[in-house]
Amino acid sequence: MKIPTLAVRAATLADIPDISNLMLLSARELTKDDYPAEAIESALQCGAWGIDTQLIRDETYYLVFVEKVLAACGGWSFRRTLFGGESSPDDTVLDPAMDAARIRAFFVHPCFARRGLGALLLRCCENAGRIAGFRAFELAATAGGERLYGANGYCAVQPIDHDVGNGLTMRGLLMRKRLSRSPEVTTGPQISTGNTTVVATPTP
Numbered sequence: 108m109k110i111p112t113l114a115v116r117a118a119t120l121a122d123i124p125d126i127s128n129l130m131l132l133s134a135r136e137l138t139k140d141d142y143p144a145e146a147i148e149s150a151l152q153c154g155a156w157g158i159d160t161q162l163i164r165d166e167t168y169y170l171v172f173v174e175k176v177l178a179a180c181g182g183w184s185f186r187r188t189l190f191g192g193e194s195s196p197d198d199t200v201l202d203p204a205m206d207a208a209r210i211r212a213f214f215v216h217p218c219f220a221r222r223g224l225g226a227l228l229l230r231c232c233e234n235a236g237r238i239a240g241f242r243a244f245e246l247a248a249t250a251g252g253e254r255l256y257g258a259n260g261y262c263a264v265q266p267i268d269h270d271v272g273n274g275l276t277m278r279g280l281l282m283r284k285r286l287s288r289s290p291e292v293t294t295g296p297q298i299s300t301g302n303t304t305v306v307a308t309p310t311p
């Protein structure tokens with residue numbers, strides 16, 4: 108049996124065109140049952156969904172490759188911006204002792220949906236945030252994201268209605284998770300990330 112190779116690495120600015128294509132595909136296909144097509148296009152146009160290059164510069168935005176095909180992207184941030192591309196950045200650095208780190212911009216290729224890549228990225232982000240000292244995470248979830256994050260211990264805080272232009276509003280959900288004190292159990296397969304090795308842990 109041929110086992111597909113899986114690799115996770117931090118994104119670089121050179122990856123932006125590929126990330127952009129993945130976001131478009133993912134948003135259009137995987138959110139179409141939750142939002143009207145006009146709202147999806149407006150969210151992409153206005154930058155509510157888009158690339159925040161600050162995350163790439165901070166090396167907190169990750170790419171997952173399956174057989175060298177870009178299959179998923181997503182990241183975390185120690186800065187205040189909760190969601191969106193470059194349109195509304197607040198680069199204020201958060202205090203791990205007081206603030207929740209952010210989970211940002213998860214997009215899975217439709218061909219790889221429901222294969223655990225979203226959960227894998229989430230675990231990478233939480234573990235990296237934990238190493239940086241954070242004990243809580245917050246995010247603005249789409250309807251699809253709500254299902255992923257809800258299955259991974261995130262609780263609803265309050266709805267967020269975001270104006271995406273053209274008289275349209277997109278409803279998201281502010282969600283939060285407090286990490287347990289003990290590190291995640293790391294018994295999963297090891298994944299090469301270039302200079303480092305990430306251990307993929309199974310979803311609890």
Ligand SMILES: CC(C)(COP(=O)(O)OP(=O)(O)OC[C@H]1O[C@@H](n2cnc3c(N)ncnc32)[C@H](O)[C@@H]1OP(=O)(O)O)[C@@H](O)C(=O)NCCC(=O)NCCS
Nearest residue numbers: 137214215220221222223224225226248249252254255258
């Ligand atoms: C949301 C998204 C990132 C989920 O990625 P994914 O790789 O398909 O999620 P996973 O396979 O890791 O799912 C893990 C678990 O989350 C839950 N889950 C994820 N997507 C779900 C869905 N569409 N319906 C129901 N449960 C879902 C399930 O419990 C799932 O476990 P299971 O498949 O064993 O039942 C993906 O659908 C996506 O890219 N959507 C478009 C962009 C988007 O909305 N991003 C979120 C921004 S907040």
